[in-house]
Amino acid sequence: MMKRNETEEKGGERIDRAKQIAILLSDYQNLIFSLCYQMTQNYFEAEDLAQETFVAAYEHLDSFDGQHEKAWLCRIAMNKCLDFQRKNRRGAIPQDENVFLELADRENVENKVLAEEVQAELQKACESLKPPYRDIAVAYFCQEKSPEEIATEQNKNIKTVQTQIYRARARLQKIYGKEQMPWDSVSQRNN
Numbered sequence: 001m002m003k004r005n006e007t008e009e010k011g012g013e014r015i016d017r018a019k020q021i022a023i024l025l026s027d028y029q030n031l032i033f034s035l036c037y038q039m040t041q042n043y044f045e046a047e048d049l050a051q052e053t054f055v056a057a058y059e060h061l062d063s064f065d066g067q068h069e070k071a072w073l074c075r076i077a078m079n080k081c082l083d084f085q086r087k088n089r090r091g092a093i094p095q096d097e098n099v100f101l102e103l104a105d106r107e108n109v110e111n112k113v114l115a116e117e118v119q120a121e122l123q124k125a126c127e128s129l130k131p132p133y134r135d136i137a138v139a140y141f142c143q144e145k146s147p148e149e150i151a152t153e154q155n156k157n158i159k160t161v162q163t164q165i166y167r168a169r170a171r172l173q174k175i176y177g178k179e180q181m182p183w184d185s186v187s188q189r190n191n
Helices: 002-040 043-059 069-089 098-127 133-142 147-154 158-176 184-190
Strands: none
Touching: 002 043, 002 069, 043 069, 069 098, 098 133, 098 158, 133 147, 133 158, 147 158
16 A cells, blocks of 8 residues: 555656646747757757757756746757757868857857846836836836936936935845845946
8 A cells, every 4th residue: 555655646746747847848849949940050950959958857857946947948958959069060170260150149049048038037026116116127127227317217316216226126135035136237337
């Protein structure tokens, strides 16, 4: 009877993992395929790499914290594509000087995808704030406007805008519980 319960538990665990990967697959299969295709410029290789991405995600689902699943899957896909490119280029000698430019562009894709993810998260967090902090946070953190520009546009005193930026940042930090948030680099650049 003990073995039967253990088997049922293991079976239930597999079903939960299968459901989780099915959800990830339905939500992100087009994105992952597009990313792989952009990296390889080969439809069939992109299909294979996208499939390998979801297999790797399934194998490492237990170690995944459940947050930022889009970024996590994109990172796996990028690593699969970069491994594939390295493997295929080991013996090849570049014949064209544009090859190096293409390589640089492909490696920047990962940074673009992750930056878009951070920007979307930032936009959502700023929009969750109550007025007047919502408008200030969106203008400052998302639209990357300076306090002076915001004060002029909203017809407010510069000190009032700076105080509201400070308070909006504090509220965002409270929401996420992070000491260093991705949008801090934006605020340091504008100060």
